[in-house]
Amino acid sequence: MAESPAEEKTVVEHETLKYSLLGPSLTKSGQDNVDQQKVSEIIYNASKGSKYFNNEEARDKNLTQKIERILEKKAQLEKLDLASDRRKADEYIAELELSRDLSQVVVHIDCDAFYAAVEELDRPGLKDVPFAVGGGVLTTCNYHARKFGCRSGMAGFVAKKLCPELIMLKLNFDKYTAKAQEVREIIVDYDPRFESASIDEAYLNITEYCRRNNIEPEEAVEQLRREVHEKTKITISAGIAANAKLAKICSNKNKPNGQFSLPRDRNAIMAFMRDLPTRKVNGVGRVFERELDAVGVKTCGDIYQYRQYLAKLFGDKAFAYLMQCYLGLGRTTVQPAEEYERKSVGTESTFGEMSNTAELRDKLLATAQELEKDMVRTQFKGRTICLKVKLHTFEVFTRQVIPPKAIYLAHDLYKYSLPMLSKLEQEFPGMKLRLMGLRCTHLVSMKKPDTMAFFGFKRKPTSLDAIESDSPSTDTSKRKASTLSTPDSNEEQWESWPDELLFEDAERQEREDEMQELETLSQEIDKRRHHGKEIVPNPKKGEEVEEEWWDCPICGRPQSASEKAFNEHIDLCLSRQTIRDVVQETTESKSTDSTPAPKKARLGNEKKERGGLPGDPKQRRLCFG
Template identity: 65%
Template sequence: MASSENSGAGDDAQATETEETDETLKYRLLGPSLTKAGQSAVDQRKVSEIIYNVSRGSKFFTHEKSRNQLLTTKIERIISQKQKIEEHGLLLHTRRTDQYLAELELGRDLSQTVVHIDCDAFFAAVEELDRPELRELPMAVGKGVLTTCNYHARKYGCRSGMAGFIAKKLCPDLILIPQNYQKYTAKADEIRAILACYDPQFQSSSLDEAYLNITAYCSANEIEPEEAVRRLRSEVVEKTKVSISGGIAPNARLAKICSNWNKPNGQHYVPNERSAIMKFMSAIPLRNINGVGRVFERELDAIGIKYCRDIFTHRGLILPLFGEKCYRFLMQCYLGLGRTKIQPIEESERKSVGTERTFRDTGNVADLQEKLQLTALELEKDMLRTQFKGRTLVLKVKLHTFEVLSRQMLLPKAVYLSEDLYRYALPMLVKLYKETPNLKIRLMGLRCTNLVSMKNTDVNFFRGIQTSNGRPQSSSRIKSPEEEGLGILDGQDIHDQPRDPDSMIEDWEHSHVPYGSIAGSHTLNPLFKSDPTLEMWVSDLHGPAAARQFDFQSTLRFLPVKTND
């Protein structure tokens, strides 16, 4: 009888553990955009239940479930470590933290006024200018993955980074509009021209966001910060027909939080007073702070830190549990500190320039080469816009299983042209293909690091580079990585600010066309018509005879021939 009772108790415990795991997984499936404006009135439990049921059985679901279990295991270790630390006493760590907080307090700067500007549902708002009837309907931009939702769609739980088919389950009447980045960029340029009147050194953090320091503007015009931002927002709406929201605070971190406070088409102000800052930050959930995602949120919540005020309560645990970097970050968050120096991104100490794109799963050699070309072309645009060249090139791919892999290469010279980026990236893609059986990719990205400024050179419209004395720089043939003795280095996933939101993406199911059968025909950019590196790739994979049957002149067409050469 006792044995039966023990067995029943064990079953109950296992059932409870399964329920807890499901709950954490459902929360994880809500995605990284949970704190976006327009979500506060949504029944997130209902939304998570729908996402859970719709995605169940997909590769995405399997991947997220695996990652959730790994995080759960990690949290169990954190809790165990926490207990050991508490047994030994927290006095030394607490004293050190109090000293560090006092040092930070001495450096508090309340002399500046920083503004964070965020366009309201920007892509959707631009589309609504061309189609005004969409303003009263639930609408989102994007097909496979949503990039932006209007506020009517957000009432149903739809959000950026969500798979289109899941959004349709949440809102069957949702209208999906294809992206038009050329249109969004043109509208962003109109807005930036207005921002420059308030701070010529404003910093664009993305297409629809910017930081400004309006201290000088307010002083010169004898105007209060709140009135200055109202004037700015009114001018943007009048001239561009797009509404923006603003956050006003003594530093960039606070301004970023404030801009999300009264969305859409609103603003929030935290005065330059220590008491006002501490009161404001006290009630802020950690997840609402830029830099705290769903993983770190769960780790902190496991030891009792949910709001900023909890940081002080548990300050003696943070350093031994999470390390120096997280410790310093959280202490600054608790005090409401942040940077006050605002400058154009190209003038700041930028670490990298990158781009990436999501597409349907493919393992087709022609498709992969075309995706790499397009990604290289996009990266060149970003390099020209930011005026940087890169000495290190990083290739990132996300597999159809949602596993992320990356490779990086040290280059012999700093580059920015798409043909250079493509030729150096291709061997890294080859290496991944050879190392990964049945490779299928759903996302590809390129990033340049180890940046070199192009400020001392002129880039002309013909994409040539002239030195400061006006003489053209010679453009010698780009040697293959093997000729130049370059090594392709294995790398971990390179994380950058929210360009890859670890989104929920539709689990596309379609057949893989194996190499050696017709892989389709794709028109190529003329820059890539003659490609010895690609020919080397095909030869390496399928033999020289197969490579000879590749048509490199106008289309990329792999003929259905398999030889033993």
């Protein structure tokens, strides 16, 4: 069938779109014997014409244009002499090579189709039929279902088209959490400081375990997997390598129920990376994969030959990241998830299309109430509140403000986000939403009082002292580990507020007062730390602190460090601060003195492993397996 040039162009353009529609988990296992061409057609036809599809199409066109710009830039660069860039790249590679550490044995373990596996334990009959877990979108599915092309992240109705017999189960999150805990109780014996990367993944450093038991890593992991299977009936896959990045890649090699060990040897690692498709590396997704492919980089080995272009095409951070991919470098440290510092707390939800202003406000209030719960649970306030909306067209917008104080109560969350919502309604008259979310950033931790005392501040006594039983200790060395090195992360050590008091007004008020006080203090500590002035614990008596003076980080003037004066001054200073007025009309183009953003990207600054967020796995409501 002959097609007109215009039709042909559409067909070509939709090739990338079809690839995109296949979803982000294309590289997952269980898809080897699937006819991707056929699956792609079914997904495409099931999606065609929907609002979701149209949005994906628009995004795909944008990406195609972005790639064209990248290619134009590359063509320009090819005309220049890039000897200097090549030399810089080589110097950087040499520098990285010096940092290579092959002394550690890092293991990444991954439970196979975790949620599905847990469901099968309860209903063995499921083993022989294709089924998925999740509602409108699949969170995971068993290997039977994967043979039909079903995978996580796929819309339920699309999965049904691929596999009409597919059984859909609802999520039982508590069940998965309990089972995950069983697994953790076993792996803790192999590395007491193992790192939960998500509900069904963990990193271990078994160097010490192997040394102590005089056992080879491969054998230790075989034993670990056998033990997990015997005791929990869950099968896991594992990767063994010299660092976390490689171990993660390796755990996918022999999935499911297998393991793969990459020798901790430079040549072996370089050879392994040389033929590895970029997409297999954590951090390279569908978009970056396409961009890299466009400039000629298909495998990690290809990175080297294009090293003189990469910084200019993708930025310094991406350059550094790619160089580490080429060399097969990664972190060798593994640490408990709780030791990572949380950066935000947020909630969002999807609902039937909504455009009525009153309804939208109700939804905002409900969202604020939901966020308050999370803020209380995690014991944080936020200095910044961010509103997220998704239109019925699937376009996403975010707006943020800085309230005059750190907030966490639904009332305040609502108060400060409502103007943003109103402004969006003006911006998009009659806007129809399908999602709304609120997120707090620039968090202020509600630290334990003795932590505050450690920094030299005193606390007003409250009735809560009765249930806190904190004795001001002079042993600073112990606290140093838990407070200085990981300032805001030890959520679990804070006493939680008794449930029965939560909604008692009097108690609530008291709690708020205390939180306010702690917040102000911790804000101050935060600011001082920010200004590079290390807070040195004063081992002497507390009264000396009160006589100290300090430069206010806001106005810069010296102030008495006494608690009362301190609080009063901070309040005054904060109220003086000009906060961006959200109700203000849009007079944006007035400011022509836009200061250029400081280019902070520093070569050699190791890019933090994307994703794998720490955070308390228990708090994850939804996690794809």
